[in-house]
Amino acid sequence: MTEKREYRDDYPNKTLYLPGPTEVREDVIEAMAEPMFGHRMDRMTDLYTTIVEDTKEFLGTDNDVIVLTASGTEFWEATTLNLVDDGGVLCPTSGSFSERQANVAERLGKDVDRIEYEWGAAVKPEDVREALEASDDGYDAVTVVMNETSTGVRNPIEEIGDVVADYPDTYFVVDAISALGGDYVDIEAHGIDAIFTSVQKAFAMPPGLAVCVVSDDAYEREVEKDTSSWYGGFRRCIDYYDRKGQTHSTPAIPLMLAYRQQMKHMLEETHAARDERHREMAEYTREWAREHFDLFAEEGYESRTVTCIENTQGIDVADTIETVSEEYDMVFSNGYGDIGEETFRIGHMGEHTVESIEALTDAIEDVADL
Numbered sequence: 001m002t003e004k005r006e007y008r009d010d011y012p013n014k015t016l017y018l019p020g021p022t023e024v025r026e027d028v029i030e031a032m033a034e035p036m037f038g039h040r041m042d043r044m045t046d047l048y049t050t051i052v053e054d055t056k057e058f059l060g061t062d063n064d065v066i067v068l069t070a071s072g073t074e075f076w077e078a079t080t081l082n083l084v085d086d087g088g089v090l091c092p093t094s095g096s097f098s099e100r101q102a103n104v105a106e107r108l109g110k111d112v113d114r115i116e117y118e119w120g121a122a123v124k125p126e127d128v129r130e131a132l133e134a135s136d137d138g139y140d141a142v143t144v145v146m147n148e149t150s151t152g153v154r155n156p157i158e159e160i161g162d163v164v165a166d167y168p169d170t171y172f173v174v175d176a177i178s179a180l181g182g183d184y185v186d187i188e189a190h191g192i193d194a195i196f197t198s199v200q201k202a203f204a205m206p207p208g209l210a211v212c213v214v215s216d217d218a219y220e221r222e223v224e225k226d227t228s229s230w231y232g233g234f235r236r237c238i239d240y241y242d243r244k245g246q247t248h249s250t251p252a253i254p255l256m257l258a259y260r261q262q263m264k265h266m267l268e269e270t271h272a273a274r275d276e277r278h279r280e281m282a283e284y285t286r287e288w289a290r291e292h293f294d295l296f297a298e299e300g301y302e303s304r305t306v307t308c309i310e311n312t313q314g315i316d317v318a319d320t321i322e323t324v325s326e327e328y329d330m331v332f333s334n335g336y337g338d339i340g341e342e343t344f345r346i347g348h349m350g351e352h353t354v355e356s357i358e359a360l361t362d363a364i365e366d367v368a369d370l
């Protein structure tokens with residue numbers, strides 16, 4: 001039984017090095033404190049069309065963009081319901097999130113074939129091709145988690161997309177939740193039909209919105225069928241945008257105000273420069289991890305937004321996290337699920353810099369006596 005623990009007014013500020021939520025700029029937080037307005041007012045159309053069009057510009061895509069009041073998990077359900085019918089879905093699994101995505105599809109009653117990898121390994125394009133070739137009738141969709149947040153693996157979605165593109169009846173669905181906005185991907189060049197993220201990750205916004213980029217083919221595929229998603233239906237969301245420039249139901253308006261403010265910063269920095277900054281942070285963190293510990297991810301497939309570190313020194317991870325939080329007001333993350341004890345994770349995404357990551361690694365060295 002969970003009991004009420006009274007929320008207080010005196011929490012110290014902590015710098016977040018989690019794999020989301022991550023640090024949010026002060027002016028982005030402040031942008032939420034506007035007097036409220038109605039979601040059918042012209043002002044809402046101004047706000048929603050601004051954030052949708054700015055997102056297309058930032059990501060460099062002409063595909064449709066949906067910004068939905070939900071966490072990214074909603075698009076596991078919606079993309080499955082919208083794109084997968086009797087043909088079933090091929091789900092390579094290599095960590096907690098890809099396993100969960102496959103479980104969601106199963107729960108929704110779809111035929112799921114998995115390609116199972118050990119945690120820490122990356123999904124290989126040739127295995128996807130083999131599975132597609134071996135299937136009698138083909139699949140309706142292939143799903144891949146771009147950045148396995150649990151293991152710190154960045155899957156080669158570009159090459160996998162090029163493989164799936166050889167199967168025109170198969171749609172390519174990418175969970176880019178802990179990568180998009182920090183790790184560049186050319187969505188259209190690699191035939192990605194639906195790619196989605198949660199804004200509390202590399203977009204560096206307060207949590208509560210999810211973004212999905214939808215190809216024309218995926219939109220067309222979601223014909224009026226009983227089993228497509230209502231809330232996350234591509235057609236419903238996109239048609240409402242095309243007709244009214246608004247959302248089909250009441251959105252989290254303050255979060256969209258924050259989105260608008262942060263997207264200004266993102267456009268100013270550019271997608272390419274954000275990608276470069278994330279590569280530098282990842283390289284720094286990896287070097288530090290190799291010096292003191294080891295990396296959990298398969299070599300050559302390390303994530304650009306979250307490093308999963310194998311605790312080869314046997315430090316007390318929980319205690320180190322606690323002490324770093326108390327003494328330095330910085331919070332990083334333990335390992336995920338089955339590898340909770342053996343690993344820990346540093347999120348280097350969003351607005352962080354090599355300097356800010358260095359401040360954390362210095363603190364860990366100090367506390368763990370490295």
Ligand SMILES: Cc1ncc(COP(=O)(O)O)c(C=O)c1O
Binds near residue numbers: 073074097145
């Ligand atoms: C790869 C991946 N997929 C899905 C999720 C779930 O996202 P949300 O909690 O925003 O629904 C996460 C969250 O960490 C994630 O990292």
